[in-house]
Amino acid sequence: MNWILVYDKEIDTNHSVHLTGDRHNHIQNILKKSVGETVQVVVPGSGNYIFRIQSTEDNSTTIQKESPLPEVLKPLEIRTFFSLPRPQTGKKLLHLSGAYGVNSLYFYATETKNKEYWTSPVYSKNSVSYLETGLSQTGNSRFPSVIQERTVSWKHFLKTWQGTVLVLDREGGNFYQNIREQNERFEETLFVFGPESGWKPEDLLFFEESKFKLVSLGKINLRTEFAYSALLHQLFSIRN
Incomplete structure (x- = not known):
């Protein structure tokens, strides 16, 4: 998993997302990211973004949208x-x-x-x-x-x-x-x-x-x- 997948409906009015389960575990145990660091996020139907980690707990990570990224992949229209x-x-x-x-x-x-x-x-x-x-x-x-x-x-x-x-x-x-x-x-x-x-x-x-x-x-x-x-x-x- 190179990107964290987040749906637009999960993003709150503060542009934050509360992640648990596999996505939380991936950030903590695979990417080994800490508070203040950033992760790449793909939002289906919207695009690619940088999110910054706001807080972490044993079972959850909160990230906040920071800036858009250029489209990394032009989809195949087939x-x-x-x-x-x-x-x-x-x-x-x-x-x-x-x-x-x-x-x-x-x-x-x-x-x-x-x-x-x-x-x-x-x-x-x-x-x-x-x-x-x-x-x-x-x-x-x-x-x-x-x-x-x-x-x-x-x-x-x-x-x-x-x-x-x-x-x-x-x-x-x-x-x-x-x-x-x-x-x-x-x-x-x-x-x-x-x-x-x-x-x-x-x-x-x-x-x-x-x-x-x-x-x-x-x-x-x-x-x-x-x-x-x-x-x-x-x-x-x-x-x-």
Whole structure:
């Protein structure tokens, strides 16, 4: 945790925040900060700030907003689609999304996926906490939107997307060439990740009939989280 995450609703009229639990422990035991010293704070939807430690007790730390910081990370204005991944993979996808500040993630259960994954806390009560770890790592202040669609057909969703659909597949076309053709209009593009077992022949036929482009991040098989990390890194490098 490089940044302390504080929500705007937690800041009182004196611009102070009373921290307990993990955030207090991190300041005291990891950062080893004392009264009078400063910490970096990210406020989702607002930005990055310097807060100064006003007081400490055994179980709490009070910090006060002092000054804004320049934006440390320009969020990635992209939308991403995932064939419902295993919960352990889902955790990593949420963390990476929070770290890079993507616009949104869409989770859909394609025909090959285990619908029982929906019952995992990763896709319910714990989703926000995994996004928060990403924000705390990089200082990104945009909170991604997470859409979990359990009833609508994933093919119908892709077919009705108002923009470009790029399907990630190792047999697809050159990634950079396709991105250049998009003129970096990432906000109009949906990046589609399929099941780790690969797309079925009928899926590939659907993509062809729908005129969706297949693009490749390389000619090797990657686990979903590694492929997603590779995509985010390349897009981030292009934008920054």
